[in-house]
Amino acid sequence: MSTGILDRSKTVQTLNVISEKGLSLLDGDYLVDDKIEDPGAILLRSYNLHEVALGEHLLAIARAGAGVNNIPVDECTNRGIAVFNTPGANANAVKELVLTTLMAASRQLFDGIAWTRKLKGQGNAIPKLVEQGKKQFVGKEINGKTLGVIGLGAIGARVANDALDLGMDVIGYDPFISVDMAWNLSSYVKRVLAIEELYAKADFITVHVPLTDQTKGMFNEKTFKLMKSNVHILNFSRGELVNDRDMAIALEQREVGKYITDFPNEAVLNMDNVIPIPHLGASSKESEENCAIMATRQLKDFLETGNVKNSVNFPDTSLPFTGKKRITAFHHNIPNMVGQMTTVLSSFGLNIADMVNRGRQEHAYTIVDLDHNVDDPVLNNLKARLNQIEGMIKLRII
Structure with a gap:
């Protein structure tokens, strides 16, 4: 299914049957379907993604379960796609x-x-x-x-x-x-x-x-x-x-x-x-519901605020979301990345209201909240400049 929705981050493709108790958390702003082409996010259970071409606009994948062997995690990491699982839900x-x-x-x-x-x-x-x-x-x-x-x-x-x-x-x-x-x-x-x-x-x-x-x-x-x-x-x-x-x-x-x-x-x-046993370990109604709820909440929080919890390739990172313009950056964990970002922001005359940076082995994730609203043309130029920083993998402005 193709979609005319401009905000791809609000399109979620389901590749397995996901409990309605989880899907109900995605309100009317979201388009949720199993046939969406090039979605902003994917919700699945055991569907094998290794032989599937991941779309250009894909931001995140959430598995309603613990194991992620069915997801090409290395490819996702290289492209800055967050992969979530639900440890403990089952x-x-x-x-x-x-x-x-x-x-x-x-x-x-x-x-x-x-x-x-x-x-x-x-x-x-x-x-x-x-x-x-x-x-x-x-x-x-x-x-x-x-x-x-x-x-x-x-x-x-x-x-x-x-x-x-x-x-x-x-x-x-x-x-x-x-x-x-x-x-x-x-x-x-x-x-x-x-x-x-x-x-x-x-x-x-x-x-x-x-x-x-x-x-x-x-x-x-x-x-x-x-x-x-x-x-x-x-x-x-x-x-x-x-x-x-x-x-x-x-x-x-x-x-x-x-x-x-x-x-x-x-x-x-x-x-x-x-x-x-025919793979019944997590096959209970309660477990499927718990996993779906947990996966959907984590996915929705990431799409709407950039906060990360229970990702297998992004470090857990969060800031309270106040509604101000937020920059999220997934990048290589190398010296002076944050310094280069703040230098670019300063060159645009932008003040930082809050910021957090977390590393995970070879990669890191940074959230920056701006102190005031910025017009779209300025944001587009800012995004282009930040993307020029060597080591930047995926950048979003929320």
Whole structure:
């Protein structure tokens, strides 16, 4: 769908079904549709953007979910397109499924149900067959067992805390835990500094880390050798964290007792003692609503004020929006960028009412509020001059 709206920042393309509770936050000033050509913003869930040409006017992409592997983040960064996600919005849904499957797998519930269904047609003999056959599904209680939690972010911390309430001993490993997440973690969770210690002690291991070059295939032949025999491994993060070939061998040799994964594929479905779940971790009505609301709010705030929260490629940056003309600049994090900007503003006789600058590795983001209104012709000339600064990637005037 093409649009005659002049303000492209008020056009939002939806590439998945997004909960109406989120979309309702975009008032009548916005055009929201799944067929908009060259939109100002994109809202999506799991839609694969890697093979899609991103439009010239695209300012931001918001994913109603945590992972952004379906978004070409590097390309977006190079073009100054902000990418947002919603960490923590689906945490409760994932936590509930982790603990549900942990308990069900330990008690052989899935195998028992599958076996019972095969008794169909046995009529009055079913109760007797059940009593005779149930002994093959004797499981273990999780009370008193040790759970290892790798990654103590929004999901991992909730899993760890609730597992304590279920009577488990909990070991946590996260070398990058934030201060905010540390506050949310029970003091009874034993943190270890070496992941090898967690491997050696845990009866169950659940992983909650992003997929990176460092974490890809982190569960492999070498790490399985460090774990307790018959350990149960739960993966609700990314399928690629596990080396499938090595997992198949570990399951055959009973180094791993069960593998519970939210990411089935052909290799996984051919393994014994796998509990394959059809990517249901965040699939609850409440989770989809929470993610949609959070993604839409962050996107709308960025489009209307330039403020950044929960971006994976822009630093978190905000100033209270007073309605004065605002300049936002995404640029390389190099010396004298802010100085050059203020020099240009001074040459136009413009005074700064407020300003904030935040860096994130190789890039930085600057917000400048002007002290008074400026005519459009002056703003156009100002924008052109600021764009001439070497290292400038994307500049907006709001």
